Each structure stands twice: as C-alpha cells, then as structure tokens.
Amino acid sequence: MVCFVSNIRGSELMQAMGLYERSPFFIQLAIVFVFLLVLSLIIIYTVLFNRKFTDYLSDIREARWKPITQDLLIEIISETQDLPRNKAFDVDRHLHKFEPFRFSEHNHRRRILINSIVDLREQLSGNTKKILLYIYLKLNLQKDAIRDLDSLFPRRVIRAITELNKMGYVLEDEQMQQLLTRKNKYIYHVARTYYFLYHSNFSIDVLVERGEKLSAWDEMELFSTISQLSEDSVPQFAQWITPQTPEDLVALSARLAVHFLQFDAACQMHQLLDTCSDWLKIRLINAIGKLMQAECEKGLIARYPNEENPEIKKEILKALGRTGGDLSPDFLVRAFLDETDFNLKKHAALSAFKSMPMAEIRELPFFDRLSTDETALIQYIKNPLINFN
Amino acid sequence: MLKNILLQLFDFYQYLIFIYCLVLFGIYLMLILSSRAAISKYKRESLTVDKDILLRSYLSPGISVIAPAYNEGVTIISNVRSLLTLSYPRFEVIIVNDGSKDDTLNKLIAEFKLIKTDYACQQELSTFPVRGYYKSVDRAYQKLLVIDKENGKTKADAVNAGLNAARFPYFLNTDVDCILDSDTLLELIQPFITSHKRVIAVGATLKMANSCEFDAGMLVRAKPPKKLLPRFQEIEYIRSFVTGKMGWSYLNAVPNVSGGLGLFDREVALKAGGYDRHSFGEDMEIIIRMSQYMLDNKLEYIIKYIPVTLCWTEGPESLKILTRQRVRWARGLLQIIAQYRKILFRPKYKKLGMLVLPYSFLFELLAAFIEVGGIFIYIFLIYTDRIDWPFAIILLLFVYFFSIALTTLSLVWNQIIFKQYKWHEVLYLCFTALWEPIIYHPLVLFASLKGYLFQLTGRQHSWGNMQRKGFVQKPATSKT
Numbered sequence: 001m002v003c004f005v006s007n008i009r010g011s012e013l014m015q016a017m018g019l020y021e022r023s024p025f026f027i028q029l030a031i032v033f034v035f036l037l038v039l040s041l042i043i044i045y046t047v048l049f050n051r052k053f054t055d056y057l058s059d060i061r062e063a064r065w066k067p068i069t070q071d072l073l074i075e076i077i078s079e080t081q082d083l084p085r086n087k088a089f090d091v092d093r094h095l096h097k098f099e100p101f102r103f104s105e106h107n108h109r110r111r112i113l114i115n116s117i118v119d120l121r122e123q124l125s126g127n128t129k130k131i132l133l134y135i136y137l138k139l140n141l142q143k144d145a146i147r148d149l150d151s152l153f154p155r156r157v158i159r160a161i162t163e164l165n166k167m168g169y170v171l172e173d174e175q176m177q178q179l180l181t182r183k184n185k186y187i188y189h190v191a192r193t194y195y196f197l198y199h200s201n202f203s204i205d206v207l208v209e210r211g212e213k214l215s216a217w218d219e220m221e222l223f224s225t226i227s228q229l230s231e232d233s234v235p236q237f238a239q240w241i242t243p244q245t246p247e248d249l250v251a252l253s254a255r256l257a258v259h260f261l262q263f264d265a266a267c268q269m270h271q272l273l274d275t276c277s278d279w280l281k282i283r284l285i286n287a288i289g290k291l292m293q294a295e296c297e298k299g300l301i302a303r304y305p306n307e308e309n310p311e312i313k314k315e316i317l318k319a320l321g322r323t324g325g326d327l328s329p330d331f332l333v334r335a336f337l338d339e340t341d342f343n344l345k346k347h348a349a350l351s352a353f354k355s356m357p358m359a360e361i362r363e364l365p366f367f368d369r370l371s372t373d374e375t376a377l378i379q380y381i382k383n384p385l386i387n388f389n
Numbered sequence: 390m391l392k393n394i395l396l397q398l399f400d401f402y403q404y405l406i407f408i409y410c411l412v413l414f415g416i417y418l419m420l421i422l423s424s425r426a427a428i429s430k431y432k433r434e435s436l437t438v439d440k441d442i443l444l445r446s447y448l449s450p451g452i453s454v455i456a457p458a459y460n461e462g463v464t465i466i467s468n469v470r471s472l473l474t475l476s477y478p479r480f481e482v483i484i485v486n487d488g489s490k491d492d493t494l495n496k497l498i499a500e501f502k503l504i505k506t507d508y509a510c511q512q513e514l515s516t517f518p519v520r521g522y523y524k525s526v527d528r529a530y531q532k533l534l535v536i537d538k539e540n541g542k543t544k545a546d547a548v549n550a551g552l553n554a555a556r557f558p559y560f561l562n563t564d565v566d567c568i569l570d571s572d573t574l575l576e577l578i579q580p581f582i583t584s585h586k587r588v589i590a591v592g593a594t595l596k597m598a599n600s601c602e603f604d605a606g607m608l609v610r611a612k613p614p615k616k617l618l619p620r621f622q623e624i625e626y627i628r629s630f631v632t633g634k635m636g637w638s639y640l641n642a643v644p645n646v647s648g649g650l651g652l653f654d655r656e657v658a659l660k661a662g663g664y665d666r667h668s669f670g671e672d673m674e675i676i677i678r679m680s681q682y683m684l685d686n687k688l689e690y691i692i693k694y695i696p697v698t699l700c701w702t703e704g705p706e707s708l709k710i711l712t713r714q715r716v717r718w719a720r721g722l723l724q725i726i727a728q729y730r731k732i733l734f735r736p737k738y739k740k741l742g743m744l745v746l747p748y749s750f751l752f753e754l755l756a757a758f759i760e761v762g763g764i765f766i767y768i769f770l771i772y773t774d775r776i777d778w779p780f781a782i783i784l785l786l787f788v789y790f791f792s793i794a795l796t797t798l799s800l801v802w803n804q805i806i807f808k809q810y811k812w813h814e815v816l817y818l819c820f821t822a823l824w825e826p827i828i829y830h831p832l833v834l835f836a837s838l839k840g841y842l843f844q845l846t847g848r849q850h851s852w853g854n855m856q857r858k859g860f861v862q863k864p865a866t867s868k869t
Contacts, residue, residue: 026407027780030787037790044797048819051805052812158436189437216582217438220449224442342511373509380509385524387531 161190214248238265247280254287266293289319297325321351329356420636427639451479451557456565457547462491471606477574487547488540514549514663517541545664545671570699577652580693592646594630597623598701619704621829628799638694645673650700670721712836719840796822
C-alpha cells in the first residue's frame with residue numbers, strides 16, 4: 001500500500017483542511033478509516049475505564065452485603081439445625097432478622113442473598129438444605145425466578161430455571177412441559193434437566209417429540225439426571241427399546257435399563273440387534289453384557305463370525321467376558337488364538353481372564369505353545385500395574 | 390517505450406498490492422466479527438454444560454495426556470505432578486522420555502516408584518526404538534506411564550511413540566514444561582461431546598508464564614510478563630488466539646492447533662498417519678493431514694478453538710532464542726505450503742483448499758515478502774523524490790491505527806470475558822501494544838525471512854530449545 005503514494009499528483013501546498021476534498025478516493029477512504037480507528041480506540045479505552053469503574057462499584061456492594069447475608073444465614077442455620085425437631089417456627093423466629101436489610105426493596109441486595117442461599121445449599125447437606133429452602137420460600141425469593149421464566153432474555157430464563165433447580169423448587173407439571181416447548185436450545189437444555197428431575201411422571205417421549213438428535217453430552221447429562229432418581233420412580237425403559245424409537249434414545253434407554261438393573265430389557269435389546277445400525281449395535285451389546293444375561297450368550301457367539309465391524313466384534317468379546325455363561329470361556333480362548341487383529345486378540349484375552357481363573361488357563365493345552373507376541377500380550381494383561389478400565 | 394512499460398507494470402503492481410491490502414483488512418474485520426460471534430456462542434454453550442456432571446460421570450470419554458520430555462530434569466517432577474492433578478475422571482499421563490542426556494528418567498523412576506514393565510501395544514506409527522515402558526508400583530500414580538525411547542530429534546517422533554501406547558480415544562498433546570490449568574481436560578473435551586459432527590481437534594489459549602506466580606505446579610496469579618520481549622509475545626498470543634483463532638474457529642477453518650496444547654481424536658490422527666517427524670511445523674501439519682484424511686474420505690469434521698486460557702508457557706526472553714523459534718515457525722510454514730501445494734486452491738478440499746491454505750500462503754507466507762518489498766519501494770520513492778508525504782503519512786497512520794485497534798480490542802475483550810489480569814495490567818499491555826508495530830514486528834519479520842531463506846537453501850539451524858528458568862513460586866493464597 002505504501003508504494004501507491006508515488007502515483008498521486010497531490011500538491012505540496014495542499015492545506016490540511018483541503019486535503020480530504022482533493023484526495024483520490026482510496027486516500028479519502030484511508031482518512032475516514034484513520035478517524036474511525038482513532039474513535040474506536042477512544043471507545044475501547046472508555047469501555048475499559050467504565051468496566052473498571054462498574055467492577056469497582058459491584059465489588060464494593062458485594063464486599064459489604066455478602067458477608068452480612070452469609071453471616072445471617074449461617075447464624076440461623078446453626079441455631080436451628082441442631083434442635084431435636086425442626087419445626088417451621090424454629091426458623092420463623094429468626095426471619096425478622098432479615099427485615100432491617102430490606103432485601104425485598106433492593107434488587108442488588110436480594111440477588112446477593114439468593115446467590116448466597118443457592119451456594120450454601122449446594123455446599124451443605126441434610127437438614128440445612130430444607131432450612132435454606134424454607135427461608136427462600138418464606139422471604140418469597142422465588143418470585144424473581146418465576147417472573148424471569150417468561151423473560152425475553154434467554155440468559156435470565158436459564159438463570160431462573162437453574163436457580164429453581166438448585167433450590168429444589170418444584171413447578172407445576174404443566175409449567176415444566178411448557179418450558180420444554182421453548183425454541184431456544186439453551187433454555188430447552190436446562191428445562192429438560194429440570195423436567196426429568198421434578199416431573200411427577202416423566203416420559204422419554206418428550207425427547208422423541210422434540211425430534212432433536214442427542215449429542216454425547218445430552219446423553220451424559222440425561223443419564224446423570226435420571227440416574228439420581230429412585231428405582232420406584234422410574235418407568236420400565238424397555239418400552240423405548242423398539243425399532244420405532246430414534247436410535248439415540250434407544251441407546252439412552254438401554255443405558256438407563258442397565259443402571260436400574262431392569263434385566264427384562266436385555267431380550268428387547270437382543271431382538272433389536274438384527275435391524276439396527278452398527279452404532280446402536282455396539283451400544284446394545286455393551287448393555288447386554290453389563291446386564292450379564294447368560295441367555296443372550298449363544299446369540300452373541302453366533303453373531304461374532306458374521307460381523308465385519310471390528311468395534312462390534314470387540315463389544316461382543318467384552319460382553320462375553322461379563323455374561324458368565326458356560327460357552328464363553330472356550331469361545332474366548334479360541335478367539336484369542338485365531339484372531340489376527342491386535343485389539344480383538346487383546347479383548348478376547350481380557351475377557352477370557354475375566355470368565356475363568358488364571359490357574360485354569362494355565363492348564364489349557366495351548367498355553368505352552370503361544371507365540372512370543374501372544375505371550376507378551378498375556379503378560380501385559382496379567383500385569384497388575386495396568387488398569388484396563 | 391521500455392520506460393512506459395515499466396511504469397505501467399509498476400502501476401499494476403501498486404493496484405495489486407492495494408487490492409491485497411483491502412482483502413487483508415477485510416479478512417481482519419471479518420475475523421473480529423466472527424470471533425465475537427464464536428466467543429458469544431462459547432459462552433452460551435458453556436452455560437448448558439455442568440462440569441460437575443462431567444467430573445463425576447463414568448461416561449466421560451477417556452483422555453491420554455502425552456507430554457514428551459527432553460533434558461527436563463530440573464522441572465520434570467513438579468511438571469508431572471501438575472499433570473497428574475488434572476481434574477478429570479478418566480485419563481492417563483504418558484511421559485515420553487525422548488532419549489534425555491540428563492537425569493530426567495532417573496528422577497522419574499525415583500520419585501514415582503517406577504519399574505520397567507511388560508507393555509503390549511500396536512506399533513501403528515513408526516518411531517525411533519522404545520527402550521522400555523515404566524509403571525508405578527504406587528497406586529497413587531496408577532495413571533502414569535513413562536516411555537523411554539531413543540532420541541528421535543523431533544517432538545513429533547516422541548508424540549507418535551506416546552500415541553502408539555495411548556489407550557483412550559482422545560489425546561492431549563502438550564509440552565512437559567507447560568503449566569496447565571487443572572480444568573484443562575474438562576474444558577477441552579466439551580466441544581467433542583456437545584457437537585453432533587465429528588470434532589477432530591480442539592485448542593485453547595496459551596499465555597506467557599514468565600511473570601505468573603505458581604505453587605506446586607498450579608497457577609496462583611496470572612500476571613503479564615515484566616520483560617519487554619515476552620510482553621510483546623503475550624500481546625501477540627492474545628491477539629492471535631482471541632481474535633484470529635476464535636474467528637477461524639467460527640468459520641470452521643482453523644489452520645493449526647498449538648503444539649503446546651491441543652486435544653485430538655486419536656483414531657483420526659492414527660489413520661492420517663500421525664505426526665510428521667520431519668516437519669518443522671508439526672502442529673499445523675497434523676491438522677492439515679487430519680483434515681485431508683477426513684475430506685478424502687468424505688467425512689464431515691470440525692476443528693475448534695475455545696477462548697479460555699488453559700496453558701501457560703515460558704516465552705523466550707532473549708532475542709536469540711526468539712529468532713530461532715520464529716525461524717523454525719517460518720521454515721515450518723514454507724515446508725507445509727510446499728508439501729501440500731496440490732491441495733491449494735482445489736475446490737475438492739473445500740475450506741482447507743480454498744481458505745485455510747490460501748490464507749496461510751497469501752497472507753502469512755507472502756506477507757513478509759510484500760512488506761519488505763513495500764519498504765524498499767518506499768525508500769526508492771523517497772530517494773527519487775516521487776513521494777507525496779501527506780498521503781504517505783495518512784496511509785502509514787491508517788495501517789498503524791488499524792494494527793493498534795485490533796490488538797487493543799483483543800486485549801480488552803479478553804479481559805472483559807475472563808478477567809485474568811487486573812485492569813491496570815491490561816492498560817499496561819495496551820500501552821505496550823503502541824510500540825509493537827515499531828519494535829517487535831520488524832524483529833519477527835526479519836526472523837521469518839531468515840527462516841524462509843534457510844528452508845529454501847536447506848541450511849540447518851538449531852531447534853530452538855530454550856533454557857528453562859523456571860517459574861515464580863509463591864504459596865497459594867488466592868487465584869485471580
């Protein structure tokens with residue numbers, strides 16, 4: 001760009017004021033940009049100082065009110081939690097202590113109080129959680145979050161749902177269902193967790209209706225949420241292990257069936273193996289193995305030679321190591337000797353060791369005739385210093 | 390006649406350079422906007438991922454942390470301890486002792502109670518011979534595996550040895566002398582598990598550790614470097630990561646994931662052939678190789694950057710070491726462009742062929758030559774008295790202010806989002822940025838040209854390993 005200046009027939013006497021009008025287009029453009037850039041620098045520096053100032057104000061407020069609210073909460077907790085029976089009036093007696101600080105009138109102070117209650121509730125356990133929820137409800141602090149559920153700003157809605165979730169505040173079933181219809185995917189995600197935790201009669205069908213493919217994280221989060229529930233409050237997940245259900249939800253249901261030890265689901269999983277994709281097949285075989293259903297053993301062994309995908313073969317070998325049936329040990333030893341793929345050989349050996357004691361393996365006729373690589377693999381698998389999980 | 394032709398050619402060259410600059414500034418503006426969008430998206434997405442779930446869940450995918458070490462005896466123990474304390478439910482730490490001549494291996498054996506052990510793994514990538522695998526008899530260090538191998542002259546060879554032994558589907562490539570944030574794995578794995586498309590690599594921001602305070606391998610307080618040279622590098626890194634790489638990440642056109650910190654899909658890395666041990670720019674090379682593999686097999690993929698600082702590394706404080714480092718980077722770039730020239734401008738390779746490599750070629754590799762050419766022409770114009778000073782100054786001011794605005798925006802943006810420094814320290818960095826185009830940039834330009842020359846003439850140069858000074862140690866009081 002610098003060399004372009006040679007082409008310009010500008011006058012040496014050009015005055016500063018007349019420079020712009022008499023300049024070629026690209027120089028005019030450069031002048032405008034220089035001004036814009038200087039302006040943007042001024043704006044950036046203004047933002048910098050403004051942020052510093054607002055941070056400073058916020059820090060002052062926080063430094064003043066946070067210790068007060070935390071001390072107050074801890075004082076009430078310490079005076080009420082050790083009483084033989086935590087009756088409501090035990091806490092009620094202390095509620096007047098909040099009045100001088102006028103939390104209901106000052107948004108900023110109320111936000112600090114809510115955050116302190118939520119934080120404390122996360123850190124503490126047992127009766128304290130109930131006391132904190134009681135204070136939260138008695139001071140009517142949930143009204144901000146409930147109001148924000150209808151906000152146009154997704155960030156506020158997300159904060160509101162998260163707050164209600166962390167406080168264990170249960171909305172009406174219909175309200176929960178309504179939140180699940182929100183188009184914003186971030187709101188939907190937090191609403192979904194809330195729904196599965198607190199809905200009185202949840203169903204995987206709400207996920208089917210949404211038609212959204214689950215990511216690995218979605219599955220992990222849903223599994224983590226649902227697995228927190230008690231066994232008697234969850235449905236039979238086998239009802240979603242069908243060809244009609246989307247595969248990602250079948251995989252989730254299979255995982256949940258394993259977690260809640262719903263052994264009957266193994267048959268459904270086994271039936272689905274003939275029609276599903278390789279991805280789901282891997283997941284279902286894994287679940288069958290974890291449910292340790294020996295009756296599926298024969299089917300898995302029969303399937304092994306016909307499968308081309310080494311990942312499926314690997315899962316079959318792993319599952320056979322868990323099922324504990326009579327046919328597995330011989331099959332696994334044979335697979336170890338016959339397979340040429342390193343990974344399959346390794347998993348066959350690992351599963352064989354799981355399904356029969358080392359002493360028995362040593363007595364097998366082939367044990368002394370193993371190749372160097374096979375012996376090394378056996379040594380590796382036996383190595384107690386290596387964790388194969 | 391000849392004079393006219395020459396003058397016309399000169400005019401044509403000027404217009405070409407003018408268009409070149411317009412495109413370059415256009416790209417910078419686009420990167421500013423797309424990085425803003427990428428950071429906002431990251432912030433929104435991180436709201437939905439609960440790290441506690443990730444930390445507790447046995448469903449979290451396993452990660453192999455691979456850290457090659459060569460003559461790191463001074464700092465190896467604290468650095469390995471730092472890696473072992475990463476917060477993540479399923480990971481292993483693989484230290485590859487790349488034929489160190491000092492006491493690196495002996496120190497590891499003594500400190501972590503290591504014994505040589507049987508280890509069977511598929512040698513999918515060829516490397517210099519492995520002398521042994523070491524595991525700890527102490528269950529507290531169950532996650533640690535030390536590979537002792539012959540020196541392969543490059544980091545790539547050591548990482549390949551680690552890749553052969555890795556057990557998990559993802560691997561983190563880092564340098565053993567880097568200090569990682571304890572949440573590194575929790576942060577880097579998120580794009581892999583939240584995306585519906587296959588993510589093959591994720592990088593994060595690196596910063597200078599020179600003046601930061603550490604305690605037992607953990608960052609206590611982040612501070613901008615006090616010395617001028619590392620401070621310039623800090624500014625360069627922030628601009629490059631916060632604006633450059635985040636912007637490219639939004640467009641799914643990330644050219645490289647830093648060699649100091651990157652999480653990769655192991656399967657794709659292996660299928661693509663692992664790291665090229667002859668490359669000077671192995672971090673960029675592996676990304677192009679993995680991308681090429683995915684495109685050749687018609688598989689969709691994503692390479693992402695996250696705007697969080699997860700790695701602190703010691704920046705060169707001497708001009709000599711800095712020059713060596715930049716010479717190597719420049720050689721790497723030229724080597725890669727030459728190696729992958731067949732991909733350049735080929736629509737079959739989509740963004741890789743039409744955007745990533747062309748940008749690297751036109752606006753990184755050629756930029757140095759164009760800049761030097763510009764300086765010579767400037768001198769020539771001054772000498773022949775054909776220069777129009779007011780216009781020349783306006784254009785110089787334009788370039789200068791554009792550069793300053795871009796850097797300042799990145800610095801302030803970074804601070805607003807992550808608040809890693811105190812505001813007066815950001816201001817300090819902003820003032821340093823005023824000098825960067827005048828002092829630091831010419832040094833980097835010189836080193837780049839030297840690197841290109843070395844590569845073209847096949848001249849050998851030192852790898853640029855720096856003498857570690859160690860970090861400022863302070864007992865933990867509070868984390869900023």
